[in-house]
Amino acid sequence: MLVRLELDEAKQRLLFGFFETYLRLSEEEEAKPRHEVSQMETKEAKRVMELIVSYEQRGMEKGIQQGIEQGLKQGMKQGLQQGIEEGKLDVVKRMMAKGYDADTIHELTGMPMEKIERMKG
Numbered sequence: 386m387l388v389r390l391e392l393d394e395a396k397q398r399l400l401f402g403f404f405e406t407y408l409r410l411s412e413e414e415e416a417k418p419r420h421e422v423s424q425m426e427t428k429e430a431k432r433v434m435e436l437i438v439s440y441e442q443r444g445m446e447k448g449i450q451q452g453i454e455q456g457l458k459q460g461m462k463q464g465l466q467q468g469i470e471e472g473k474l475d476v477v478k479r480m481m482a483k484g485y486d487a488d489t490i491h492e493l494t495g496m497p498m499e500k501i502e503r504m505k506g
Contacts, residue, residue, distance in 0.1 A: 405444065477504060 473494055480490050487501045 405447075474504075477501060481505065 473496055477490055477494055477496055480493070481504065485493075487498060487505065490496065490501050491498050
């Protein structure tokens with residue numbers, strides 16, 4: 386039906402965005418149009434397959450982009466946490482060098498006593 390409408394690319398993208406958002410299909414439902422395409426005449430079938438392939442390509446590109454964004458967020462979060470921990474270790478080392486006792490270091494930095502004791506040793 387979309388091929389017969391002969392929509393421009395912008396309108397196709399609008400419809401595909403709608404389908405992608407509100408009409409999630411099961412594998413069986415996705416297989417049905419492919420079967421119907423195989424029953425069509427060659428010229429129309431080719432145009433429909435181009436639509437299906439471009440729709441799948443856009444979906445894959447969107448999925449890849451979302452994966453990259455999630456990976457970057459996770460990486461930034463891990464990097465930030467690692468930076469905080471390294472900063473704490475530096476503060477603890479400087480506090481030890483100034484003669485602070487383990488209890489005071491623990492109280493001020495929140496670092497576990499066991500870790501402070503290991504650093505002293």
